[in-house]
Amino acid sequence: MASNNNKHFLVKYLECRHNYAARSNGYVLDGCGEFCPTGAPETLESFICAACHCHRNFHRKVEVEVEDRVESPIISINHPSHGTC
Ligand SMILES: [Zn+2]
Secondary structure (H helix, E strand, O other): OOOHHHHEEEEEEEEEEOOOOOOHOOOOOOOOOOOOOOOOOOOOOHEEOOOOOOOOHHEEEEEEEEEEEOOOOOOOOOOOOOOOO
């Protein structure tokens, strides 16, 4: 039963689906494209989107299959993201 499968799923939260006009049968979104936590992981703020201030539950949840590759990381981490997400 040995498993050499290094794949795992990364959960991401994409566009915000908070419908601001639900009460009037409309459909108005805030246009937020991807959830970005306000605070550090495992804090209450980490469930709030920094861009639209909605709870993470309003964002579309996707699971991305990723493979663990230990050798030669391609992603450069030398470019800190600019302020807002
Ligand atoms: Zn939102």
